[in-house]
Amino acid sequence: MKKVVEGSHAVSEAVRLCRVQVISAYPITPQTHIVELLSEFCSDGSLNAKFLRVESEHSAMAALIGAASAGVRTFTATSSQGLALMHELLHWASGARLPIVMAEVNRALAPGWNIWTDQTDSLAQRDTGWIQLYCEDAQEALDTTIQAFRLAETVFLPVMVVLDAFFLSHTYEPVDIPDQADVDRFLPPFKPAFSLDTAHPAAFNQLSPPNVYMEMRRDLQDAMEAAPEVLEHIEGQFQSLFGRRYGALEAVQCDDAEIILVTSGTITSTCRLLVEKLRAQGEKVGLLKMRLFRPFPYEMLKRRVLRARKLAVVDRNFSFGACGIFAQEIRAALCNEPKRPLVFGYVAGLGGRDVTTDILEEIYWTTKTTAHPESESVWVGLQQPAPAA
Amino acid sequence: MELSVQDREYMCSGHVGCPGCGAAIAMRFVLKALGEKTMMIVPACCWSIIAGPYPQSTLKVPVLHTAFETGGAVASGVRAALDIKGDRETTVVTWAGDGGTFDIGFQALSGAVERNEDFIYVCYDNEAYMNTGVQRSSSTPYGAWTTTTPGQEWKKLRKKNIVEALVAHRIPYAATASIAFPEDLVRKVKKAKAVKGSRFLHIYASCPTGWRMPSELAVKIARMAVQTNIFPLYEVENGVRYTINYMPKGYLVREYFKLQGRFKHLSEADLEQIQQMVNEDWELLLRKAGVSPGAAGPVTKID
Incomplete structure (x- = not known):
């Protein structure tokens, strides 16, 4: 169904279609429209998710690390200073191999205060082990968000869906909103490889001395190296269901x-x-x-x-x-x-x-x-x- | 005979705590009270090490190690995930040291408690950054030597009153407990488990390594902290209802101080000043509990 929607709301629609289970977010312009609409979806019952209204972006990411470790599908959105504040936990999310999806609305870093678009915020996070996909328009932002969950949950890496402030986040465009049934076909419920489970107690993210740490890092890189091919495969299926394809390039x-x-x-x-x-x-x-x-x-x-x-x-x-x-x-x-x-x-x-x-x-x-x-x-x-x- | 503290263990021997570690004793009793349907969130603290390196684990419950300042937030996320999955049975516990609670994790803790997240936050308090080698925290008491308050720069600021900070949030349940009073500790953990919403337990956990004292004094010193009113045992329900669990025997704080190397530089005058501070704090607590000094009042006697 085609609707004229704001770029931010195209992302929110995608998150609803992906049946995300835990959302945790903190307000920052120009990201706020994404999570405002999501909190309405949670409020009106059209999305059955827990929405955590945390006290910082740092805690937004920390809460998702907890939720994803307990085996549910998670989402947050941020920008600029908020992303910078999350930095430590971006490493934590990827190192723990958690398939968290985050919309990142590119905004310049202060000082001076500037809320307008600039990619330095997300690119400064390039070494954190997150997959990064940059979007051109609202349709692509919606489609990329849906693909991001599938990609994240296949390679067990977090994915950042990146969109320009205002030029994309606050611009209204006609967007084809997919049917729920088709999205359900494309994106099955999240099945974690491991999760916190009292029936099978285990320690997660524990002390990892030099004899094991390096192999863990190599595993992460192997997952990264697999991602382009996985994305291509996923996009093939996406195209057959929805008729659109973007490619890595x-x-x-x-x-x-x-x-x-x-x-x-x-x-x-x-x-x-x-x-x-x-x-x-x-x-x-x-x-x-x-x-x-x-x-x-x-x-x-x-x-x-x-x-x-x-x-x-x-x-x-x-x-x-x-x-x-x-x-x-x-x-x-x-x-x-x-x-x-x-x-x-x-x-x-x-x-x-x-x-x-x-x-x-x-x-x-x-x-x-x-x-x-x-x-x-x-x-x-x-x-x-x-x-x- | 029914034991007041169950004999089942959820903590294996072979953990890597120091000899006499109060934090290890605290964990052992807390898990006995909570049982196996428990998930432990452990932000950076001594327990990040005590729990053992990959691929071992000291605990028989799931442990999620996480970043230093995230105890309140990560637990919120785990609870949200369990809720959405329909698991109301499992207790989510954050297990943090004083640095992760009083200092770097205070924002996330305050946020979680303001949201009244349904979890138990345990601060095992050894009164400094012990895992990094005894640096001062806002929990380090007045008078203490640490590696960052050496020589004549010993800490001349009061310890932050963390329980009162949590009480100011109108937290449903907050209590202090001590490794020297295991039955009181276990009772409070069980009580906390039954309460809905945020619960905070402040457990005194002696640290022979950082306090510069023999390991065999770990429990004795914890008992003396209670007996001298340095660490009173009390509970606060819904931010208003105070119950003092132990009435002191009038021991002087100098008996407690002279056993610990971290206080050895203190003069008689310093000790007298500290005694005044402890008396002041105790009287303030009595007033909050509605107990007049010297009266029996609503007090649960434990010895």
């Missing part, structure tokens, strides 16, 4: 492209328009959308981009003292290939600044007319001189 006109623009999140939609326009002008340009960031899809990326001459990576995030994070990871992925495209890194749209087709076009022409990248990241759209303090 999406390549648009990349086969003969000399320059490929690499994007993630809502900037991708803007970039699609630009690629159409430039193609009409005869430019050999392609677009690569990065949906799966962790695990990093090394082989898939190489298959898509190795024939190109140049990549222009657009990062709405930044690692201080280094460069845009997607550019950094893509350079690392390609560095041992004898023939590889030059990687141009661009930083744009931090703190919610609009990334227009004009900005993306500037990025394209700069890439085309520059023989070799002049720095790790070029900051696009900076005001000169900077606004007075």
